[in-house]
Amino acid sequence: MTEAKGPTGDRMIRVDMTHQTARFEPFPAEWKLLGGRALSAKILLAECDPTCDPLGPGNVLVMAPGVMSGTAAPTSGRISIGAKSPLTGGIKEANAGGNPGQDLMKLGVRAIVVKGQPQDPNKRYGLEITAEQVKVVPADAHKGQWNYALCESLGEHYATASFISIGPAGEMRLSGASIACTDGDSRHPARHAARGGLGAVMGSKGLKFVSVDAGKRPVRRPADMKAFMEFSKTFTRDYLAGPQMFKTGTSSIVPIANMLNTFPSRNRTSGQFEHAASLDGARIVESFATRGGGMHNCMTGCIVKCSNVVHDADGNYKTSALEFETLTLLGANCGIASWEDVADLDRLCDEIGLDTIETGAAIGIYMDSGGMEFGDAAGAKRILREIAEGTELGQAIGNGAVSIGKKRKHHRVPVVKGQALPAWDPRPLKATGVTYATSPMGADHTAGLIINPGLPLDQFARASQESQIVNAACDSSGFCQFLQPTIAEIAKYYALLYGEEVTREQVAEIGWNCLADEWAFNDRAGFTAADDDLPACMKDEGVGPNQVMKFDVPASVIADTKKKMAYREELFAIKATG
Template sequence: MDKLLRVDMTTLTVTDEPFPSEWELQGGRGLSAKILNKEVDPKCDPLGAGNKVVLAPGVLSGSIAPTSGRMSVGGKSPLTGGIKEANSGGQAGQKLMRLGYRAIIVQGKATDAAKRYLLTVNKAGYALTEAPELKMLRTYACAELLRDRHGAKAAFVMVGPAGELGLSGASVGFTDEGKKNPARHAARGGLGAALGVKGLKAMVIDDDGTKARLPENMDTFKAQVQQMTKEHKEGPQIFKHGTSTTVPIANMLSTFPTRNRRMMQFEHAANLDGAVIVKNFETRGGGMHHCMTGCIVSCSNVVHGADGNYITSALEFETLALCGSNCEISDLDTVARMDRLCDELGLDTIETGGAIGMAMDCGALAFGDGAAALALMEKIDKGDPLAEAVGRGVVATAKHFGEARIPAVRGQGIPAWELRSLPATAITYATSAMGADHTAGLVIFTPPGKDAATASQEAQLVNALCDSSGFCKFQQPKIDEIRTLYGAHVGREVSFEEAADLGWNVLVDEWAFNTNAGFTAADDDVPEFCRTEAVPSNGMTVTATAEELQSVFTRRPISDELRTMRAVG
């Protein structure tokens, strides 16, 4: 029988409890929202003992479904003050589910803030032990130490120094398949800070001796898996070289932020094109890999420097935009080092790149000065006031300088995908409980005849279901594929309508949390400058009215597009 694992950092105890049967089709983001609504006061201090951090693999994680081992991290966000879910690849999701745990709930806070703890979970049980040697370790050193002690087969989860310091740009890091580096991060929303301040530095999840989770109806499950695998192999495989190859298209569509979003096209975009990364594999080494067992997409690049040594993985489109063009840094290797430093410190690259762009715009360092950006980042865990503001994100950095033009929605820095150039995505940023988060419902092209609010709502629904299933968005599952696997998994018919309801209800649960936290309709909007300052290259601003935005909270009938829509992020 599946269980929940509860880690109480106040009493320093770990217990397990049966997983509620009524939640059989709840996982990942949806499960996290259920637990947070049930157990957390929405008005609590996100960095206090009352907040809880939920680590939940998806419903299908641990099974043979392809690319389905994502791990959701949920909690009240120190960045937005609302509910947040950020999910990551890496090894932990598959392993935790194979051990029979549907989620780890971390609650309370260590009474001695100077102490650090390590949670180990394996087939024999679980333990919470004091781990002073891990204190303030950067993530690669932390992973190396854990690998030496626990073996390379286990998965490791950790916060970096940024999380321990409670910086609201902090991520939760996960080791990946292959080199077992902490290169995958549940990055958005500062959940690393919510976890780090509790005193839980790291987790070891070792599934040695377990097997893949078996569905009730293996024949149907297997047939669906085979069909998805075949379709992927025969399809265009648009992510086979990673999201970094999106750069030229994004630049063409005026959604490649430049100079703190003063412009949305970068004259040196070609330098940051993922095609350069792929070309460099020939002379520098590195290559594409999958970050977790069972992934058939392998979108993750391993980036080496000119000396042939590993720098980072994965260098994604969003990082190239926020740490690169947004700061007018055109040197690919510098951006790769910024990505590595974010991973080392345990920071979101989107939030950090946005904050550095803000600091450049305010004159603290020059646009394009990669060395100065790296030097500033090096000070984030050393008590430097500006560097700490950068570690707290875009809004904190703007406040540091008294700047009113802030590229953030609901407290969270805007990702690369630009709300002025993409009308339906603007509506997603304004209405999602997540704040500015492209993974909540990115819409690049609004289907002909469909209004932007409906396109946003449909994208938000599909992505909420995907984030609850364990599927990686780069597998691009459709509702119909998820519901077929769900049905075979639990041994009963799951209709399209039931699966769509599951996705919608995740959104409803998240909106309810935020309403109870004190958010109102006035918060469902974009920054003022996005309505008044046109993108120079296309003349566009956000034009959505308050009525259009509020209409997202009323569910639309199921459309033909929803039936064929794929999750994307």
């Protein structure tokens, strides 16, 4: 009899929200190298009708940690959440840090698959997971609770658990709703699977929270512990000896982004913002000396520590992390100049359970259409509270950029496949625009960001395809994109985890097959080549000197990006980017 190598006892959880039942079942051995985004795509393509109502009982919500989650590999505990998106109408994966991914994998849980819907939409439920059992429990007492209060009260009952939760936006099934995961050290619900309205899907299933209690379960044991730890030691040492570009967080990229005309302001009518200096993450870092806060890791074992903990003027915790994307969309894009105001808006979004990118884009459109002055920070905060209250305006903005654009009959609605553009602008960064056009996710910088303004046109298709493969592989591994692992490094880790050869080509195939599954889902949902395009405002309205930078990439380049190219040696050394 041969002894099983690598982690054993893998299982998955099936949840039926129509009957409020849950059970463990074995995890298919042939899927062992599938995790996170790739696993979510595989399950959705097989088990979810792409034509279903995203908020109906036919949608399937998948929560899948990455392959390396729960191991001692550095920065490896991410979780993917997937479903048919109510925002795009296509497949969606959003990735989050925090500790639930690691805790699930310590219990051997490779995926949670949630189906069905309660008869009574007013009922709320929780899902309790421990090593011994999984069960659906009543949670009406938590109805309408904001995320921080929810997790604090859950913490009193589940003393050693981590949580996945939604705020009122998810309960109201708004298309801009996010799903929160709690931080490793503080249990703040500050890490969000933000994009695509997945919080609305969780809300449509009546699921207010998931608690994951790994107890004293150890990290997952690799097949070759000695070699695994030696590789991790070298990997960590090399990382810490390198430039550590996220040492002060993503917010420190503001001055460079502004210089490159990819710090869009006032609903993207400019690529720069005259108050960029007051939104620069350097201001946040300066505040640490007098207010406290500082850099931390959002999940146990992260060596990058890109997450800033932001305090108010009295030294009290306000929010984390205040990221570049949030400072852009809720700051410059709304003409709001103060990082402290953006910190308030970020906390409100985390509390209510909203994607800061989609919400910032929606408020920017509202302002641009004359609903409110650009720069009205108090008004923006009022709108977020209106979203939580469910007012007509709150719902229109909480449902995202397209929703408020329609309501205001506004012409400038910067979205792809119904999802708002992130900060990185497709006019100076055209290859990134190709990613936005072709990604199954709609406009999403984490799908394949390419910060290379000088890249020649004839390299856009390959650069975007390769970046999308690397990022899909990374989002399936559990490694954070900010660790910037290469396919070669992911393959090495998989080989050490399972004690068998895993080639770089195999990992590249996992990335490509993930994209292929997602494109297949979208095709069946009704998407066509016409959907692989950027909005008119990105083609007609320029940014930069004399507004010459426009998105003018030919359709043929966009089409070529989705045709599989032969893997070249360089692919295996490309770093994931987020």
